[in-house]
Amino acid sequence: MINQGLLQRKVDGFSLLELMISLVLGLVISGAIIQVLVSSSVTNKLNQAVAQVQESGRFISRRLTMELYEVGRYDTLSANIDDSVDILAESAYVETHPVAVVGDFATNAGLGSKNGADGASDDLVVAMLSTQDCTGNDHNYVGDEFHVVNHYFVQNNTLKCAGYDGRVLRGLKVQAVAPRTVVLLDNVEDFQVQFGVAEPVDTSNGQAVIYVTADKVDDHRALNEHVVSLRWALLLKSYQNEVKQTNAQTFALLNESAKTKDTSHYYQVFSKTLALRNMKNFVRTSR
Known part of the structure; x- marks a missing residue:
């Protein structure tokens, strides 16, 4: 004999209460899944931003270290120095002017290391003996070493370097090749230097x-x-502008006042104090 109550229940389906409970449970589970996905997306974007900034920081730290180690170097015994100028006089100039300041160069008096106004980035201008400047330009010396001057500066949040022939800057030679400028790194918020x-x-x-x-x-x-050492600091910003951070970050580079940045990017400071080996040796042997 068929149970009429059971048959009636099968025909009627779920009750309103059962449907409501099912819907609520479905919404709770869906919300939890969405929250996990959103959280995972935010974390992934932050991780990508951190990785990008740290990779950029490692790159520029290596490059600046490699180039700035040579500041003040002038080996008069080098076999391949271009000797179209007085080598001894040039050696004395480079060793006493490893860091150029405004007014040092006869043909470009405005070129030199300087403080950025109102917290802006600094300019760093350095000299050395080399076969090419920071842009790879040999200024037609074709393998011979000469007085190189490199100018590091930030323009439109981009760290750049311009290379010069120091002999032209001092008025000792006529310019044969125009100076060049290269981009070293993008997304640079600040560049500060101390000596x-x-x-x-x-x-x-x-x-x-x-x-x-x-x-x-x-x-x-x-x-x-x-000057026997350099201390530099860079504040780098991520390309990713969808990073979600709860609190705004505050940074103070070297002697500068603290600056508060937005929460939609990842920022990190990279700094280094670099002993100028050539200058230390010059000072010690000059006693």
């Missing part, structure tokens, strides 16, 4: 005793106190 100055040459052991900004370098130079 480690040693005690006067007659008493110095080649160690920096004070770090100063570019506007003080010439004052110390007049006291026979030379």
Whole structure:
């Protein structure tokens, strides 16, 4: 005999209460899944931003370290120096002017290391003996070493380097090849530099005793106190502009005031203090 109650239940289907419970459970489960997906997406974007910034930081740190280690180098015994100018006079100039400041160059008086106005990025101008500048330009010396001047600066959030023939800048030669500029790194928010100055040459052991900004370098130079190290800092920003951070980050580079950045990018500071080996040796041997 057929159970009429059971048959009636099969015909009627689920009750309203059962449907509501099912819908609520479905919504809860769907919401949890969506939350997990959103959280995973946010985390993935942040991880990508961190990886990109750190890769950029490692790259520029290696490049700046490699190039700035050569600041102040002038080996008069090198076999391939172009000797179309007085080598001894040029050697003395490079060794006493490893860091150029405004007013150092006869044909470009405005070129030199300088402080950025109102918290803007600094300019760094350095000299050395080399076969080419930071752009790869050999200025028609074709393998011979000459007085190279490199200018590092930030323009439109891009770190760039312009290379010059120091002999042309000093008015010793006519320009044969136009200076070039290359992009080193994008998404650079700030670039700051300080200069480690040693005690006067007659008493110095080649160690920096004070770090100063570019506007003080010439004052110390007049006291026979030379730059023997560089301290630089870069604030890099991620390309990704969909990073979600709860709190805005605040950064202070070297002697600059703290700056608060947005929450939709990832920021990181990269800094280094670099001893200028050539300058330390020059100071020690000048005692």
